[in-house]
Amino acid sequence: MTVLALTWQQAYHDGGIWVAAILTLAIFSFLYRDNPVYKLAEHIFVGVAAGYTVAYAYWQVFVPNLWYPLHGLYRGSYPGRGTEEWWWTLLLHVPAALGLLFFLRFSRRFSWLSRWAIAFLVGAYAGVNLIAYFQSDLILQTKGTFVLLDPARLAEDGWYKVLALNIPILIGVLASLTYFFFSKPHRGVLGVSARTGIFFLMAAFGASFGYTVMARISLFIGRLQFLSYDWIYPLFDLKPPLS
Amino acid sequence: MEWLSRIDRRWLYLVMAAVIIVPFLTQTTFKGPPSQSAKTIYHAIESLPPGAVVLVSADYDPGSEAEIYPMNVAIFHHLAHKDVRVICTQLWPQGRPLVEKALAKVYYPAGKKYGKDFVNLGYKSGGQLLINKMVESIRAPFPTDVFGTPVDRIPAMRGVESLKDVALVISLSAGTPGTKEWVQQAQAKLGFPLAAGVTAVTAPDIFPYLNTGQLIGILGGLRGAADYETLVDRPGRGVRGMGPQSTGHLLIVLFIVLGNIGYLLARRKAKGGDG
Numbered sequence: 001m002t003v004l005a006l007t008w009q010q011a012y013h014d015g016g017i018w019v020a021a022i023l024t025l026a027i028f029s030f031l032y033r034d035n036p037v038y039k040l041a042e043h044i045f046v047g048v049a050a051g052y053t054v055a056y057a058y059w060q061v062f063v064p065n066l067w068y069p070l071h072g073l074y075r076g077s078y079p080g081r082g083t084e085e086w087w088w089t090l091l092l093h094v095p096a097a098l099g100l101l102f103f104l105r106f107s108r109r110f111s112w113l114s115r116w117a118i119a120f121l122v123g124a125y126a127g128v129n130l131i132a133y134f135q136s137d138l139i140l141q142t143k144g145t146f147v148l149l150d151p152a153r154l155a156e157d158g159w160y161k162v163l164a165l166n167i168p169i170l171i172g173v174l175a176s177l178t179y180f181f182f183s184k185p186h187r188g189v190l191g192v193s194a195r196t197g198i199f200f201l202m203a204a205f206g207a208s209f210g211y212t213v214m215a216r217i218s219l220f221i222g223r224l225q226f227l228s229y230d231w232i233y234p235l236f237d238l239k240p241p242l243s
Numbered sequence: 244m245e246w247l248s249r250i251d252r253r254w255l256y257l258v259m260a261a262v263i264i265v266p267f268l269t270q271t272t273f274k275g276p277p278s279q280s281a282k283t284i285y286h287a288i289e290s291l292p293p294g295a296v297v298l299v300s301a302d303y304d305p306g307s308e309a310e311i312y313p314m315n316v317a318i319f320h321h322l323a324h325k326d327v328r329v330i331c332t333q334l335w336p337q338g339r340p341l342v343e344k345a346l347a348k349v350y351y352p353a354g355k356k357y358g359k360d361f362v363n364l365g366y367k368s369g370g371q372l373l374i375n376k377m378v379e380s381i382r383a384p385f386p387t388d389v390f391g392t393p394v395d396r397i398p399a400m401r402g403v404e405s406l407k408d409v410a411l412v413i414s415l416s417a418g419t420p421g422t423k424e425w426v427q428q429a430q431a432k433l434g435f436p437l438a439a440g441v442t443a444v445t446a447p448d449i450f451p452y453l454n455t456g457q458l459i460g461i462l463g464g465l466r467g468a469a470d471y472e473t474l475v476d477r478p479g480r481g482v483r484g485m486g487p488q489s490t491g492h493l494l495i496v497l498f499i500v501l502g503n504i505g506y507l508l509a510r511r512k513a514k515g516g517d518g
Contacts, residue, residue: 056336136427144451211443218443222308225267225483228267
């Protein structure tokens with residue numbers, strides 16, 4: 001039985017590799033032209049990804065966080081009535097009700113009620129993010145543009161290094177901000193600053209583009225590594241160059 | 244040079260494929276020194292005291308496996324070499340199988356024991372709200388590990404109540420929720436050392452946090468993975484990918500130069516025609 005089980009496990013693994021390899025080639029076929037094989041692979045991907053996420057969210061989020069606690073509450077198997085934990089579990093009816101309101105989008109008559117749940121989500125996320133964003137991005141990022149001018153610290157850290165690194169950041173931030181200042185025409189000093197800002201923005205876009213190119217090539221290399229090391233090499237009993 | 248603007252894009256794809264496949268098959272590699280950022284992360288892990296707790300948040304999926312997974316493996320090699328406890332969490336549902344694959348590749352062969360040396364708490368939804376909650380308590384959102392074992396019974400979780408008890412957080416992130424949310428929701432509040440391994444696409448958005456010291460280091464894309472593999476002396480898919488990656492970049496540079504020459508010549512010709 002062990003041999004049979006191992007064989008099945010191996011077949012399951014190898015079958016998965018074959019399916020992934022064929023789907024990878026099907027997706028690559030789009031580079032030549034759009035075709036039904038590509039379309040099929042694309043649809044399979046969307047369906048599988050959606051199904052996986054829904055099933056995973058159901059078992060990992062809904063069941064342990066809502067279903068089990070409420071089920072325990074009604075069966076009386078939950079901690080004693082009136083305890084703090086009991087009250088918190090009782091409070092789960094609120095998110096459960098809000099979650100159910102989402103399904104009212106399917107009803108023409110009551111779909112407006114789903115906005116309550118959306119409003120709660122938007123409000124909660126805005127509240128949580130506002131403070132965090134203010135603290136981590138606005139204050140600390142602004143602080144990051146300050147140029148250190150304490151002579152003692154400058155001498156300690158190497159003034160040329162500090163100035164060479166910080167002054168371009170300071171000029172870049174100020175110039176880029178003036179580019180997005182639309183209350184006055186971009187003429188004179190404001191015009192020079194705004195044009196300088198364009199150079200900094202272009203440099204940022206260039207860096208972003210460079211990284212995007214790197215990412216796309218990396219993904220192609222990743223697929224090549226999969227096709228060779230996981231599919232072709234074992235097929236011909238070759239040893240991959242990597243462990 | 245007008246022919247440049249009339250080339251069928253499929254020829255460009257073919258040339259690009261050839262330029263990447265040839266060094267891949269010949270296993271050409273270009274060795275470069277690891278970045279300062281990668282070295283900082285390496286030294287941060289090296290300086291961890293025995294028994295310290297490291298939280299690895301694997302917030303990526305198979306779509307970014309090519310870039311992040313090699314980093315994950317290299318970092319696990321380093322952590323397994325140190326006598327530290329590792330707690331894994333995931334903000335992305337599809338991150339769990341990838342973390343389990345990396346753990347199976349590194350931790351079990353290294354003789355490390357699940358529950359004692361490392362634990363996987365799995366995926367929880369909520370994104371930034373979850374991170375926000377972990378600032379106060381890790382046990383509330385994660386009462387059990389992926390096998391359903393209560394965290395109170397897991398030795399690796401002993402003395403770990405919240406993120407305040409974690410010596411280092413490593414965010415392996417492919418987008419949102421990920422490194423940015425870790426910075427905003429937890430690091431800004433507690434100030435703990437936070438290292439990031441991110442996809443190349445998201446790296447430019449994350450770099451400002453390095454300048455302000457909110458991140459101790461960033462591994463960006465496959466190059467970041469190669470850097471860390473070099474540092475831990477475990478060359479893997481990152482290092483192997485640097486040859487094709489470099490030739491691919493050179494070709495793109497060539498395309499950009501040729502494209503611009505073609506554009507300038509076409510513009511000059513149009514101006515000449517007007518005159």
